[in-house]
Amino acid sequence: MHVKKGDKVMVISGKDKGKTGMILEAYPKQSRVLVEGINIVKKHAKPSQVNPQGGILNQEAPIHVSNVMPVDPKSGKPTRVGYTVENGKKVRVAKNSGEVLDK
Incomplete structure (x- = not known):
């Protein structure tokens, strides 16, 4: 998958x-x-x-990964993801700016 836990993403559809x-x-x-x-x-x-009252709760439901794109840290716009090797490690890179997405 092109996204990971902790990534800032934008919903595209x-x-x-x-x-x-x-x-x-x-x-x-x-x-x-x-x-x-x-x-x-x-x-x-x-x-x-745990919840003696019961009732109707609002919560997030999962969405398909194809409906989200990572947000470019430089521009704040959605970007595609590329991969490069830096210091012997494979890292994710924003296609728009070339900024590294992995911390």
């Missing part, structure tokens, strides 16, 4: 198109990512010991 957020979790086997504040769904929780 779907109901949240244009919004940005940080990746909270990545699910490589399903090719999905959980992005902070994106794809909010209502979950109906029945009462339990």
Whole structure:
């Protein structure tokens, strides 16, 4: 996958198109990512010991990785990802500016 946990990404399609957020979790086997504040769904929780009230909760749902693009640290715009080898390590690079995306 071209994105990792902790990356700042922009949604490029779907109901949240244009919004940005940080990746909270990545699910490589399903090719999905959980992005902070994106794809909010209502979950109906029945009462339990942890949540005695129950009710309807708002939470993020995973979206397909093809619907997000990393944000270029230099310009703040979405960018494609390239790979280069620096000091014997493969690092991700923003195609627009050449800036390294890995910390």
